[in-house]
Amino acid sequence: MNWRLIKDKLAQRSFALLLILSIVVILLILVGLVTKSVPLLKAEHLFNILSGSVWSPMKGDFGFLPFIMGTVWVTMVSLVIAVPLCVLASVYLVEYASETLRRLVLPLMNVLAAIPPVLYGVWGVLFVVPILSEYIAPVFGVDTTGYTVFAGGIVLAVMIFPIMISIMVEVLQTIPQELKAASLSLGATKWETITKVILIKAKPGIIAAIVLGVSRAFGETIAVLMVCGNIPQLPKSLFDAGYPLPALIANNFGEMMSIPLYDSALMFAALLLFVLILGFNLISRIILNRLEEKAQ
Amino acid sequence: MHASTSIQTAEAQDLIALSPPHIQIKDLNVTIEGKRILKDINLSVPNNSITSIIGPSGCGKTTLLKTLNRLVDDTKGVEVSGSVLVNGEDIYAKDAEVTHIRKKMGLLSQKPFPLPMSIFDNVAYGPRIHGERDKKVLKQIVETQLRNVGLWEEVKDRLDASATRLSIGQQQRLCLARGLAVKPEIILGDESTSALDPLSTQTIENLLIELKKDYTIVLVTHILRQARRVSDYILFVYNGEAVEFGRTEDILLNPQHEITRQYVKGFIS
Numbered sequence: 001m002n003w004r005l006i007k008d009k010l011a012q013r014s015f016a017l018l019l020i021l022s023i024v025v026i027l028l029i030l031v032g033l034v035t036k037s038v039p040l041l042k043a044e045h046l047f048n049i050l051s052g053s054v055w056s057p058m059k060g061d062f063g064f065l066p067f068i069m070g071t072v073w074v075t076m077v078s079l080v081i082a083v084p085l086c087v088l089a090s091v092y093l094v095e096y097a098s099e100t101l102r103r104l105v106l107p108l109m110n111v112l113a114a115i116p117p118v119l120y121g122v123w124g125v126l127f128v129v130p131i132l133s134e135y136i137a138p139v140f141g142v143d144t145t146g147y148t149v150f151a152g153g154i155v156l157a158v159m160i161f162p163i164m165i166s167i168m169v170e171v172l173q174t175i176p177q178e179l180k181a182a183s184l185s186l187g188a189t190k191w192e193t194i195t196k197v198i199l200i201k202a203k204p205g206i207i208a209a210i211v212l213g214v215s216r217a218f219g220e221t222i223a224v225l226m227v228c229g230n231i232p233q234l235p236k237s238l239f240d241a242g243y244p245l246p247a248l249i250a251n252n253f254g255e256m257m258s259i260p261l262y263d264s265a266l267m268f269a270a271l272l273l274f275v276l277i278l279g280f281n282l283i284s285r286i287i288l289n290r291l292e293e294k295a296q
Numbered sequence: 297m298h299a300s301t302s303i304q305t306a307e308a309q310d311l312i313a314l315s316p317p318h319i320q321i322k323d324l325n326v327t328i329e330g331k332r333i334l335k336d337i338n339l340s341v342p343n344n345s346i347t348s349i350i351g352p353s354g355c356g357k358t359t360l361l362k363t364l365n366r367l368v369d370d371t372k373g374v375e376v377s378g379s380v381l382v383n384g385e386d387i388y389a390k391d392a393e394v395t396h397i398r399k400k401m402g403l404l405s406q407k408p409f410p411l412p413m414s415i416f417d418n419v420a421y422g423p424r425i426h427g428e429r430d431k432k433v434l435k436q437i438v439e440t441q442l443r444n445v446g447l448w449e450e451v452k453d454r455l456d457a458s459a460t461r462l463s464i465g466q467q468q469r470l471c472l473a474r475g476l477a478v479k480p481e482i483i484l485g486d487e488s489t490s491a492l493d494p495l496s497t498q499t500i501e502n503l504l505i506e507l508k509k510d511y512t513i514v515l516v517t518h519i520l521r522q523a524r525r526v527s528d529y530i531l532f533v534y535n536g537e538a539v540e541f542g543r544t545e546d547i548l549l550n551p552q553h554e555i556t557r558q559y560v561k562g563f564i565s
Contacts, residue, residue, distance in 0.1 A: 099372070179409045181367055182471065186422040186478050187399030196421070201412040 036267035055232035062265045066232045070242035073235045075217045077153025090168035113162035121226035124155035142239045149235045149242035152228030160213040171205030204291040211284040221246035245273045318343045318512040320381040329373035333359045335536045346513040348527035356536040357516045365401040402475025404488040408467035410459035418459045422478035441473040465496025485515040532556045
């Protein structure tokens with residue numbers, strides 16, 4: 001056979017192999033997590049684990065609800081802050097800002113994205129936490145150390161800005177000039193054009209940006225861990241401490257492994273995180289498909 | 297080079313003198329990022345007629361069209377001097393309101409760009425923006441305009457369907473209906489049939505001819521045969537200058553200017 005053809009086949013096969021390899025790794029992680037979680041699942045009913053709100057490993061109580069709610073709170077707070085800000089910022093960058101400003105800001109976003117999470121954590125401890133405890137909480141008549149889900153949400157929001165803004169800018173830039181012209185030529189103002197046409201057209205892309213932001217937020221560990229208090233309780237307000245799943249694993253893995261089932265519980269936490277992210281991505285994929293279908 | 301004022305045939309001038317021109321362009325100059333795109337354009341567009349702007353690509357005909365509804369404002373680094381009078385009012389006056397000006401002119405672009413909403417909402421978009429809230433009135437407007445463009449029978453059972461599901465020819469007619477719904481006086485067409493199949497092109501052309509009894513229509517086209525089929529007047533633009541303006545048959549059969557002659561005979565394109 002021709003050597004060039006052999007090379008061609010070889011390239012095809014090896015690429016396929018690499019692809020399979022990366023998928024296998026994910027499967028192996030899943031299998032590993034499941035097998036490690038089995039001891040806990042055997043000792044306790046899944047429903048009890050998920051709905052239990054008491055976490056005291058020494059007594060054998062492994063209730064995961066505080067951690068699930070911790071993750072949910074921090075993520076929701078960060079989204080509430082980040083989504084409107086990012087949408088408005090990217091609309092400004094694409095529709096109003098000068099070319100110079102756009103060229104200046106977008107690379108800056110990449111720099112922001114490249115800052116190691118631990119620095120965001122330090123920033124949170126030094127600035128966000130004190131400001132929350134000294135200035136913001138007193139306004140609401142709350143006494144807090146500042147290590148709260150609110151602080152976690154703020155830090156996380158800043159961390160997901162870059163990825164959300166850069167994707168949203170990309171999406172907005174794909175909206176054809178003529179579509180804007182169509183709306184403007186009917187006598188619509190720029191603002192009407194943005195809210196009624198551009199953002200509607202860009203909706204699937206904006207949702208995709210939010211999904212990526214959320215995925216990042218779910219998994220973010222160290223920065224959140226540094227500012228959100230890490231008390232295994234159900235947060236009831238913005239000013240309560242929380243304990244997200246990744247923080248639980250990072251704080252405890254490798255320690256206190258002598259406690260029965262502890263090891264298994266942490267692996268279950270990891271499995272939970274895995275399933276959450278997978279499920280979230282799946283659901284958002286479905287929503288996106290629906291939106292795209294509707295748009296066609 | 298050419299004279300700064302366009303040559304107008306005696307007949308065309310007479311006709312324009314009879315009724316005041318709908319659009320009057322005076323000493324219009326447009327530069328984009330330092331480059332002069334339009335040079336000293338003077339033109340009077342007669343009422344209730346179709347005027348075609350022809351010329352080689354890149355000659356500035358689309359820019360000229362966009363200055364008429366001030367869409368050119370959105371181009372980066374653009375400077376406009378001179379005046380464009382619509383019914384005697386200068387749309388480049390300091391106190392002129394852009395949204396008001398644009399409402400007077402329906403734009404039909406090269407490719408149809410339906411808004412990301414239903415067929416109904418596309419047509420109702422303009423009236424809604426200008427404050428129409430009454431559902432009955434909106435329904436009436438939508439039906440009337442869709443009938444105007446001959447689309448009603450084809451879509452009346454699926455007004456809630458997304459406008460992007462329509463065929464491209466239907467989309468272009470929808471865009472025309474959308475433009476008509478804000479009750480403009482002028483229709484601007486920017487090579488509006490260039491993306492359409494011959495049959496849809498014919499439909500649009502016939503529509504425009506029908507519509508000229510109520511509207512003043514200005515079309516940009518690079519298809520001479522189309523200009524011949526639909527227009528009453530032709531403006532030939534070359535290199536940013538209005539070279540010649542006159543009745544369609546005069547321009548096509550008996551051009552006064554050498555460069556016009558070369559263009560209509562197909563020596564330059």
